[in-house]
Amino acid sequence: MTESKFEFIQGNIACAKGAAYAGCSFFGGYPITPSTEIAEYMSGYLPRNGGKFIQMEDEIASLGSIIGAALTGAKAMTSTSGPGFSLMQELIGYACIAEVPVVIVDIMRGGPSTGLPTSPAQSDLLQAKWGTHGDHPTIALVPNSVEEMFTETVRAFNLAEYFRTPVLVLGDEIIGHMREKIRIPEPGEMEIIERTVPSSDGVCPLPYASDSGKPACLPNFGKSRFHVTGLNHDTTGFPTMDPEIVARENERILAKIYEQREIVDSYEEINCKDADILMLSVGSAARAAEEAVKTLRKKGIKAGLFRPVTLWPFPKDQFIKHAERAKYIIVPEMNMGQLKTVAERFTKRSKIVPVNLVNGEPISPEHIISVTKYLNI
Amino acid sequence: MKYEVRFSGSGGQGIILASVILGTASALYENKETVQSQAYGPEARGGASKADVVISNKPIGYPKARAIDAMVCLSQKAATKYIKTLKKGGIVIVDSDFVELPENKKYKMIKLPMSSTTLDRMGKLIALNIVSLSALVTITKVVSHEALEKAVMDSVPKGTEEFNLEALKIGRELAEKSLA
Numbered sequence: 001m002t003e004s005k006f007e008f009i010q011g012n013i014a015c016a017k018g019a020a021y022a023g024c025s026f027f028g029g030y031p032i033t034p035s036t037e038i039a040e041y042m043s044g045y046l047p048r049n050g051g052k053f054i055q056m057e058d059e060i061a062s063l064g065s066i067i068g069a070a071l072t073g074a075k076a077m078t079s080t081s082g083p084g085f086s087l088m089q090e091l092i093g094y095a096c097i098a099e100v101p102v103v104i105v106d107i108m109r110g111g112p113s114t115g116l117p118t119s120p121a122q123s124d125l126l127q128a129k130w131g132t133h134g135d136h137p138t139i140a141l142v143p144n145s146v147e148e149m150f151t152e153t154v155r156a157f158n159l160a161e162y163f164r165t166p167v168l169v170l171g172d173e174i175i176g177h178m179r180e181k182i183r184i185p186e187p188g189e190m191e192i193i194e195r196t197v198p199s200s201d202g203v204c205p206l207p208y209a210s211d212s213g214k215p216a217c218l219p220n221f222g223k224s225r226f227h228v229t230g231l232n233h234d235t236t237g238f239p240t241m242d243p244e245i246v247a248r249e250n251e252r253i254l255a256k257i258y259e260q261r262e263i264v265d266s267y268e269e270i271n272c273k274d275a276d277i278l279m280l281s282v283g284s285a286a287r288a289a290e291e292a293v294k295t296l297r298k299k300g301i302k303a304g305l306f307r308p309v310t311l312w313p314f315p316k317d318q319f320i321k322h323a324e325r326a327k328y329i330i331v332p333e334m335n336m337g338q339l340k341t342v343a344e345r346f347t348k349r350s351k352i353v354p355v356n357l358v359n360g361e362p363i364s365p366e367h368i369i370s371v372t373k374y375l376n377i
Numbered sequence: 378m379k380y381e382v383r384f385s386g387s388g389g390q391g392i393i394l395a396s397v398i399l400g401t402a403s404a405l406y407e408n409k410e411t412v413q414s415q416a417y418g419p420e421a422r423g424g425a426s427k428a429d430v431v432i433s434n435k436p437i438g439y440p441k442a443r444a445i446d447a448m449v450c451l452s453q454k455a456a457t458k459y460i461k462t463l464k465k466g467g468i469v470i471v472d473s474d475f476v477e478l479p480e481n482k483k484y485k486m487i488k489l490p491m492s493s494t495t496l497d498r499m500g501k502l503i504a505l506n507i508v509s510l511s512a513l514v515t516i517t518k519v520v521s522h523e524a525l526e527k528a529v530m531d532s533v534p535k536g537t538e539e540f541n542l543e544a545l546k547i548g549r550e551l552a553e554k555s556l557a
Contacts, residue, residue, distance in 0.1 A: 008404040117419050179413040181404040291438035365439050
């Protein structure tokens, strides 16, 4: 491998390059720290490569613009941070029920509200899951390195196109702004999933029909008439209040993702098999947890880390397997216990030990290790 | 072996760029595991900012610097704020035109008149970050001068190459003089 394939870049730039690699051709967004570099890169890249970049008036319009772009056939994305992500919630639900593939990158910062624009936090883990109303499927990916900012953005586009659903990438200020060396893969090296398109006549009479779990193809904009609505609808796309159809369709958009876990799940297990202390952590906090695990192991303490890369849907079966035998579950996170609520839900007998920090500083390995002194290991 | 470098100063002095150049030299031209990161406030200028480079021969887990081996201080505010992050026996390089730190056995202080020398020899202060970076590399040998030069050429705007090479020379000379 030659030196030229390697780049020393920010996580946000790796995210933008991942989007370009996946074939993103439309970006609509509103700049906000600490995500702005993504929009900045796309504003240079897209116009030079046959794509479109639009700076919208706010984040509601940003998500609206990419939903529209996606319906015309584009692979579309936006990027934001907590305050903007809050504004996007309603249209996330719209994209879920209208089954429009879009990628939304949220580089998390301190909150609530404007909070700490330049400081890291993991403030939106639960907003990502429950921010929009109604029962809806959520796919959220949480990278913990510059390399994963690239690869998980590619995977976000793949999952969005495959399932016809919005996919969230949850970075944080640390992962978005730090620089690491990565190798940009050659074209063709990573799999790129393209959406199912109608047959040659362009007609797709039932845009919401599905019999195999895989959603129907999106009609070609301009070639085939297509009704898109946030109301509950039948397989033609037109509104319905028929209880049987409403129930079936609501259940279908959940099942298309939750019953195909083998496609969506991704997690990392470090020394989990014999762990007395199991850590559950994501994103940059997981980098501290990983180092804490290494240090504890050197001291002879059986520590392990379970790191969901796909946070939503939560890889519960895999987590439960390790949690069942651990004495303690330590949950380091840069919020007041969002991931902890997940650990509580899936842990019956182990004791849960939260490690929280909401002061704008990163959680350090020493912080996590200091908690273990009080455990009966 | 892990080696942690911190550039500190005031927003606008180019300390982040200095750290990115060091990181590029280390990651791309010396093939070492490297993470660069920074912390700053919402303001565009002023404040106390820091930019860190963690270099290791093993993969780096926790990406932030915690025990600084060598630090550059370009403003008094940053020096006062971050001196406690220097590890025992660490090196601190201060711009002696503006920064004063108490002598202390816990660290090795190197005072270089970087601002006045940069202004005298280059006519402007804009290259202070590159001067300080070159001084740091000369003193710590954390990367080679060749790698540093390549990384500077990668990172500076076209047309300013000669100017920045001159800044590298000034920083190196200042540091060598202090070591002699």
